[in-house]
Amino acid sequence: xxxxSRRELDVESPSNPAVxxxxxxxxxxxxxQHGAFLIEGTRLVAEAVAASWPIVAALYDPVRxxxxxxxxxxxxxxxxxxxxxxxxxxxxxDTVTPQGIVAAAKMxxxxxxxxxxxxxVLVLDGISDPGNAGTLLRSAMGAGARTVLSSRGSVxxxxxxxxxxxxGAHFRLKLGEGLPWPELAAILGxxxxxxxxxxxxxxxxxxxxxxxxxxxVVGSEAHGPGPELLERATAxxxxxxxxxxxxxxxxxxxxxxxxxxxxxxxxx
Amino acid sequence: xxxxSRRELDVESPSNPAVxxxxxxxxxxxxxQHGAFLIEGTRLVAEAVAASWPIVAALYDPVRxxxxxxxxxxxxxxxxxxxxxxxxxxxxxDTVTPQGIVAAAKMxxxxxxxxxxxxxVLVLDGISDPGNAGTLLRSAMGAGARTVLSSRGSVxxxxxxxxxxxxGAHFRLKLGEGLPWPELAAILGxxxxxxxxxxxxxxxxxxxxxxxxxxxVVGSEAHGPGPELLERATAxxxxxxxxxxxxxxxxxxxxxxxxxxxxxxxxx
Numbered sequence: 001x002x003x004x005s006r007r008e009l010d011v012e013s014p015s016n017p018a019v020x021x022x023x024x025x026x027x028x029x030x031x032x033q034h035g036a037f038l039i040e041g042t043r044l045v046a047e048a049v050a051a052s053w054p055i056v057a058a059l060y061d062p063v064r065x066x067x068x069x070x071x072x073x074x075x076x077x078x079x080x081x082x083x084x085x086x087x088x089x090x091x092x093x094d095t096v097t098p099q100g101i102v103a104a105a106k107m108x109x110x111x112x113x114x115x116x117x118x119x120x121v122l123v124l125d126g127i128s129d130p131g132n133a134g135t136l137l138r139s140a141m142g143a144g145a146r147t148v149l150s151s152r153g154s155v156x157x158x159x160x161x162x163x164x165x166x167x168g169a170h171f172r173l174k175l176g177e178g179l180p181w182p183e184l185a186a187i188l189g190x191x192x193x194x195x196x197x198x199x200x201x202x203x204x205x206x207x208x209x210x211x212x213x214x215x216x217v218v219g220s221e222a223h224g225p226g227p228e229l230l231e232r233a234t235a236x237x238x239x240x241x242x243x244x245x246x247x248x249x250x251x252x253x254x255x256x257x258x259x260x261x262x263x264x265x266x267x268x
Numbered sequence: 269x270x271x272x273s274r275r276e277l278d279v280e281s282p283s284n285p286a287v288x289x290x291x292x293x294x295x296x297x298x299x300x301q302h303g304a305f306l307i308e309g310t311r312l313v314a315e316a317v318a319a320s321w322p323i324v325a326a327l328y329d330p331v332r333x334x335x336x337x338x339x340x341x342x343x344x345x346x347x348x349x350x351x352x353x354x355x356x357x358x359x360x361x362d363t364v365t366p367q368g369i370v371a372a373a374k375m376x377x378x379x380x381x382x383x384x385x386x387x388x389v390l391v392l393d394g395i396s397d398p399g400n401a402g403t404l405l406r407s408a409m410g411a412g413a414r415t416v417l418s419s420r421g422s423v424x425x426x427x428x429x430x431x432x433x434x435x436g437a438h439f440r441l442k443l444g445e446g447l448p449w450p451e452l453a454a455i456l457g458x459x460x461x462x463x464x465x466x467x468x469x470x471x472x473x474x475x476x477x478x479x480x481x482x483x484x485v486v487g488s489e490a491h492g493p494g495p496e497l498l499e500r501a502t503a504x505x506x507x508x509x510x511x512x513x514x515x516x517x518x519x520x521x522x523x524x525x526x527x528x529x530x531x532x533x534x535x536x
Contacts, residue, residue, distance in 0.1 A: 131399070135517045135519075135520060138516065138517060138520075139516060139517070139520055141510065141513050142507070142509040142510055142513045142515075142516050143509075143510070144510050167514070172512070172513075204531075204534070206531045206534075206535065239410075239527065240530070240534065241410040241411075242409065242410055242411070242412050244440070245409050245410045245440075246435070247410075248406065248407060248410055248523070249403045249406060249407070249519070249523075251403075251517070251519075251520065252403060252406075252407055252519065252520060252523040255516070255520040255523065255524055256523055256524055256527045259507065259524045259528075260527075260528075260531070262508070263472075263474045263528070266472070266474075266508065267474065
């Protein structure tokens with residue numbers, strides 16, 4: 001391909017409407033307006049396609065598709081994918097290193113109720129770092145959660161960085177985003193234990209019986225859970241640390257507890 | 269203080285030799301040449317001081333020290349700390365948001381042998397992301413490891429980003445850095461189980477008996493452990509994941525296993 005395909009671009013300029021739309025998905029307002037979120041790179045877009053997730057727009061670099069058979073077969077599966085110039089792709093995307101494909105995935109519809117038999121639900125309460133949120137989604141997916149909720153004040157689960165860190169979790173998990181606590185509690189239902197990770201708790205996380213349906217609430221490192229949340233808690237748990245060690249990374253702490261819950265369900 | 273202290277700066281220009289020395293610590297060569305590594309910010313420098321760790325140079329912003337009593341009392345405990353201009357501090361440091369203090373901590377001396385009774389040693393084998401390495405050091409410290417080793421080809425454990433992510437682990441752990449495997453194995457000693465985390469392993473990590481002294485080897489996400497390492501392994505373990513989920517973040521995977529080892533030692 002090379003020089004030949006350059007002449008056949010659908011999208012040349014960064015001011016093209018498709019580029020502008022993808023660019024608007026970098027912000028929460030834009031995502032709400034368009035009802036879509038940004039997915040970048042062959043791997044993530046392939047996860048969306050594998051999940052038969054609706055893709056509302058896609059731009060790709062035809063020169064790279066000519067050199068990369070994975071990208072070529074991926075775009076062949078996306079009807080309406082547009083051939084774009086590298087600078088259009090760079091403008092549409094959020095990453096420093098431009099990817100060969102940038103797309104818009106349809107926002108999932110709102111969650112009604114969590115299935116009462118789901119063994120574990122992860123709740124992010126005030127997690128502000130997008131890398132940590134993405135890592136927690138990936139861990140939740142690996143540990144068998146089917147739903148992850150976030151309370152109002154947490155990082156937006158559909159921001160490009162969280163989506164990248166989630167490594168496909170957005171297409172496998174049911175997500176409820178930015179919920180006020182009363183609404184979040186209603187979605188969890190009343191039969192589920194609400195277990196709050198709290199460094200001040202005297203109860204080790206492995207002392208809790210995770211074989212019954214539970215929601216694990218992981219909060220911000222800096223502040224710990226607030227009084228409103230602690231009132232709703234069935235139990236609090238902590239990860240015992242060596243003397244003098246203050247805390248763990250929030251994504252690590254949540255993951256350690258998620259996998260202990262999975263371990264208990266596996267060995268019992 | 270304010271305007272008055274401005275006139276009494278020890279270090280005004282980014283070309284001052286102390287700034288140049290700190291700047292050289294951003295690179296591996298500079299750290300080897302000076303036998304020191306960079307520590308930035310009140311919290312990290314306070315960890316070094318609390319551990320009575322030798323600090324070979326320190327620059328701080330006297331205006332910020334006039335407003336921040338924590339910083340003021342910290343610099344009072346560092347003999348020879350120099351008052352520096354904000355632009356000198358920015359040039360010396362590695363962070364985007366300039367910190368009120370930037371210092372050089374003495375490199376630890378080389379490790380001879382791991383104490384045979386140490387319950388667990390963490391080995392980083394080909395971990396290239398500095399954020400993951402820093403998080404693993406922090407987790408290792410919390411999970412009771414006293415020694416962390418890295419094999420040749422891993423990210424430099426004394427790079428500024430790893431040091432920041434370690435949150436003080438560098439002053440509490442014995443570290444051996446960039447070791448060829450034969451040397452690393454000699455440091456571990458012959459009586460210690462070498463357990464390699466390998467996603468392809470059929471043995472769940474919680475089926476291993478972590479109550480005897482072990483070394484946990486965590487490798488790169490992308491490639492998994494190489495044949496040379498697998499030959500040295502006493503056992504391989506994996507973290508069972510939900511069907512279709514490819515892998516966990518490397519820092520999460522290592523941490524989940526470290527805390528399972530700690531759990532087994534606690535409940536037995």
